[in-house]
Amino acid sequence: MTTPKKIWSMLSGRDTQPAEADGVETQGEDLKFTIRKYRTRDRDAVLAIAAESFAGVCLDENIEKAFGPVGADWREHKKDSVDYDLINSPSDTLVAVADGEVVGFVCNRIYHSRSLGHVANLAVATRHQGKGVGKALMQATFAHFRRIGLQYARIETLEQNERGQKFYPSLGFQEIGRQIFYFTKL
Numbered sequence: 001m002t003t004p005k006k007i008w009s010m011l012s013g014r015d016t017q018p019a020e021a022d023g024v025e026t027q028g029e030d031l032k033f034t035i036r037k038y039r040t041r042d043r044d045a046v047l048a049i050a051a052e053s054f055a056g057v058c059l060d061e062n063i064e065k066a067f068g069p070v071g072a073d074w075r076e077h078k079k080d081s082v083d084y085d086l087i088n089s090p091s092d093t094l095v096a097v098a099d100g101e102v103v104g105f106v107c108n109r110i111y112h113s114r115s116l117g118h119v120a121n122l123a124v125a126t127r128h129q130g131k132g133v134g135k136a137l138m139q140a141t142f143a144h145f146r147r148i149g150l151q152y153a154r155i156e157t158l159e160q161n162e163r164g165q166k167f168y169p170s171l172g173f174q175e176i177g178r179q180i181f182y183f184t185k186l
């Protein structure tokens with residue numbers, strides 16, 4: 001069994017395992033999965049997870065609840081925002097795979113001038129949440145950031161996302177500010 005700590009050391013290159021290993025297998029609660037880099041053929045599965053996993057914790061859904069569909073269903077907007085990162089930062093995107101199926105992903109944006117990695121989108125398929133996949137994706141992201149020489153990481157979560165507010169501080173993130181989102185019909 002590979003513990004999350006072991007994944008961290010392997011992906012960060014602090015082990016004998018090559019830093020660019022194709023994937024590292026781990027055993028979460030009730031689920032055996034591998035974290036590896038995103039491949040173009042993962043796109044449909046990643047977008048499907050984006051569409052189904054963010055219910056209740058998505059700004060576009062909040063807008064739709066208040067104003068009705070804005071151009072398209074909120075899930076399409078979420079997919080678009082994830083697709084933007086798949087197109088622009090494919091090599092900084094990681095996926096979790098169980099039984100040959102993508103069960104989670106994390107999209108990252110890199111700002112070398114600020115030595116900063118921005119975690120833009122993170123999601124685990126609803127049926128596999130709470131099994132350690134999200135934590136493993138974040139640990140692998142930290143390892144990726146360190147490997148490419150970054151010193152800082154950033155992530156945002158909505159106040160209504162109780163899970164995120166517990167999860168991110170547990171990874172070492174410190175709250176640095178809150179923002180209020182406004183929207184109006186013109």
Ligand SMILES: CC(C)(COP(=O)(O)OP(=O)(O)OC[C@H]1O[C@@H](n2cnc3c(N)ncnc32)[C@H](O)[C@@H]1OP(=O)(O)O)[C@@H](O)C(=O)NCCC(=O)NCCS
Pocket residue numbers: 053054057122123124125128129130131132133134135136156157158161162163164166167168170
């Ligand atoms: C948030 C998310 C990525 C976490 O991934 P996950 O695989 O479900 O989470 P894990 O099992 O790895 O648990 C990670 C941490 O999340 C928190 N967490 C998980 N399940 C939780 C629950 N039911 N209630 C509260 N916190 C919970 C805990 O802090 C947990 O760490 P711990 O096990 O050390 O206590 C996933 O639940 C998800 O996709 N949610 C919907 C989309 C989303 O909110 N994305 C992030 C937007 S900022």
